[in-house]
Structure formats: C-alpha cells, structure tokens
Amino acid sequence: MMTILARLRAAPFIACPPTARYHLDPVLWRDVAAAAELVPLALWADGGNVVALLRGAAPILCSVAVEQGFYPALSPFHPTAAPFERMVRDLWGYVAVGGTDPRPLLDFGHWPVTAPLGRPAAPFGTQEPPDSGRAHRGILALLRGKSPRAAARFAARAAGEATVAQAIAFARAAEAASGGIIPSRAEGLRDLMAGLEHLAGGLARLAAIATAAEAGLLAAACARHREAVARAAGVAFGHRLMMDAVVPGGVAADIEVPGPDALIRLARDLPRRDLADLAYASLATRLAALPDVAAACDAALSEILTQAEMIVPRLDVLMPGPTQFALDPATGEALGTAEGPDGAIRHWLRLEDGQIAGAFLCDPGWLRRPAAEAAMARAAPADRALIAAALGTAAAGMEL
Amino acid sequence: MSALWRTLWRNLLRSPPNAPAQPRRLALLHRDCGSCNGCEIELRLLAAAYDAAAHGLVFVASPQHADALLVTGPVSRNTEAALGAAWDAMPDPRRVVALGDCAVDGGVFKGSYAVSGGAGSVVPVDLAIRGCPPTPAQMLEALSVFAKSG
C-alpha cells in the first residue's frame, strides 16, 4: 500500500517555491487530514480552494476544491486547525464540514460585508466579540490587486513587534514568486535588522515577565536597553522599529552614515552577564515553581546575549553593492518564511501579472496562543499574569 | 505650622512662589482599538524609559479615574462598541487623544471594511498625535502640553 506521503506526492501539483502545492481530491484530503504526522501549520482559502500548510520533513502545501461552500474539516484530527477553520469561515465564507468549533473568530456582525474575501455567506447576526477579532483590520483584502511593493506596508503592519520579520517573510514570498534573488548587501542588512528586532523582542519579553513578577529593577533595566536598541535602529535605518525598511526586492535604504557607529556602541554598552544575574536574582523564587516561565526567561536571555554578540559580525560581513532590485511582474505562487521574535512567520502569495491575487500571512500566534491559553488554564490564578507575560503574543499578527 | 495647615496652604497655593512648577497630572485610560502593537511598544517605552510619571502622565485602568481616553489603532469595527462604552463611563471633564496615524484617521487601514477609520468616528478627539508609530519623545512633548491645557 502507498504511504500517505507517496499518495500526496502523486497528486497533481503546481510549483510554489520552495515547495509545491498538491491539489487533492476530497478523499485524499481527508486521508491526509487523518495522518497524525502531517500537522497543519496554517490553513486559508484562495479562489475556490482551501489551502493547508502541513508540517512534514519540509513544509508541504496542499489544497482541495470548495464545493458549494463546503470542504472537509481538519480539526477533528488536529485541534490546532480549529481557529483557522473559524477564520476561513469568517473571511471567505467556506464552512469546514465536521469542524469541531462553529464559533466565529473575527466576524461578529460588525462589518458592512460578510465573507469579505470570498463568497457571501449568511450573516451571524451582531454579537459582542468575546475575546478575539478586535485586531482584525482587513489586511488580506488590502493586499489584493496591489504590487508586492505597494502592499508591503500592510504586511509590515500585521504585527508591530515583528515588523521586520513580517516584511522579510512577505518580501521572500514575492521574490520567490517573481523568480528573483536579492543582492547580498540587502540580505546582510536584513540580517542586521532582524537581529536587532530579536534583541528588542528578547528585552520586551523579559520586561513583561519582570513587570508581571513585580521585579521593578529588572523591568526598568530592560526598558532602558530596549530604548537603546530603538534609538540605534532609528539612527541606522531611519525608524526606531525599522518599519518599512525591508521591501520586496531588498531594503528601502542603505544603512545611514552614523548607523554603524551607533550599532557598534549599542553592542558595546549592552550588559551581558549583569542582566542575566539581575534576572535570576529577581525572579528566582517565581521561576522555581513555573518551568514554562523559566524556559521563556532563559530563551529571552539567550536571545539577548546572542543577538548582542552578532551585531558587530553582521556589520563586518556587509559587502559593498546594490541594496535592491526591481521585481519582474510575474505570475505564480510562493511561500516566504522568516523567523520572528515569537517564532516562524510564513507568508504565502499568489501573483497574477505582478499583482497580488491571493495571500495569507501566518503569524506564530496561531500556534502559540492555544498553548498559552492551555498553560493559563492549568495554572493557579495567582500565576496567570506571569504565564501570559511569558508565553502570550499580541493578537494583531494572527487577527490580520 | 501644623501638618494640617501645611496641607491646606499647599492646596491653596498649588505652586508656592519660587518653587518649580509641578506638572499638571493627566490620568490616561489607554484603549487598544486594533493597533498593530507598534504604538504600544513606543507607549510602553514612554512609561518605562522616559519618566512619564515625572511629567504628570499616569496610566489608569478604570474610566472612572481617567482625565483622557488614549486611543491607539484604526478603531476596528469589533472595538467600536467597547470604545464608546469606555467614553460613556468617563466622568466630565473628559478628553480624547488619538495616538498614531491609525487612531488619527485609520492610517494605512483607512477604507478597509474592518475599520471605522480612527478614534474620531466614535468619540470627539481633542488631540491628534501623528506618526506610525509616534516616538516616545513626540508623545511626551504633545501630552505634556496637552496636560497643561486642560
């Protein structure tokens, strides 16, 4: 008998660099859904199909045609698919048959339209949003019909704490779909910016943990260093959060003249051991009882130390040369991935003559949020704020 | 002079002659109305790294204790009702600050089906602070002037 992967790979496919999208019939789709090893990382819809990104040895894309507004659900086999199915229902109007959670996620009857990206559906009727949907801004609809260059500013604003990583994932998808390779200097500048964002993210995470644990000295130290990172980034790239500094085809502008010096000074002045010592001294008693929080704290500290060490080497490897190229107006689809402060960000784009015809921006919040909620549900009420600070993510990235 | 008299004296003359002027206190109620979190990052730094409290800027959690409503984000349709409710629960005199391009007029999200297009579409805005996001220094300057004008 053929393995599920072999059957999947025998299905018709179209190129989607760096992978391919296999188009499955409903029977095979259901068998793939039932395969425990193929965990869905994301699910969205596009032009009458529902598309799933599955975790395999390498990520695998597959799609199934939507029939009369319905498609077979993945959530009975993989609970992480449930929020995606709710989002697909709200944005495209496609219903997952057999889905485990029929509640809305984003559409609570306050929009002037239903299923803004797909086929009009029966409205739910106005309800008060419980605890989701507040950050839904309609980003996917805003991307449509624009060139990647014009659309990049929406992708960069999917999640402010990861604006560089979001912009890199988006740019990589656009570049792969257009068949272009960015100049090496642009790649180096992106690495530098992404590193600064990770550094800022580590400091922000540690500050949140410190604030929740009422460790005022540590919180203040993190804020001071976070501010220093923002200032140096502002000097080097013209924006404290480096928003819009990465564009499809490269980077918006080269590093400005005092920038390298500002970054070298930042790397020199960032404390290494001091901060770790202060963190463990201030948090020790709380961390002992909460392994999840301790792990998040370790991860934040190691991120801060690593990224601070990497600033100068990243400056040193920058080669002179161009910082961007013009994308060809291509037709095709691709996946772009970048590591953000909270995990992998995956953007999928389908271009028609250089314009965005379909898109999905998958934030790590989709996978992190359920884990954080489960940890909070298990925890004692007095520990919940600390766990939220250690494991939580902002809603904006996933709510789009 | 007894402690009571000292207190009365201080209350009568808020800033005694030759003493540095105390900044006017402004209690801010922050409402995130669909922000990308960029404005919040800078707002957190305003509070933690710019000594906002020394400039009279304090953040409160309840509408009852707020002098001004500080709105971030383009006011997504899903937050309109909650924003209106926060405003309704604030005692007079009350004011509104729109913080960041999104809150000022919807910013890049202007025209989307999912946003109402800024704080002004739900509550009367007294101060608009532009920027995407505005820097903490810009926030501090605008809010300090605003506090004094109250």
Ligand code: SF4
């Ligand atoms: S103004 Fe800019 S930074 Fe602020 S919420 Fe809007 S997009 Fe984000």
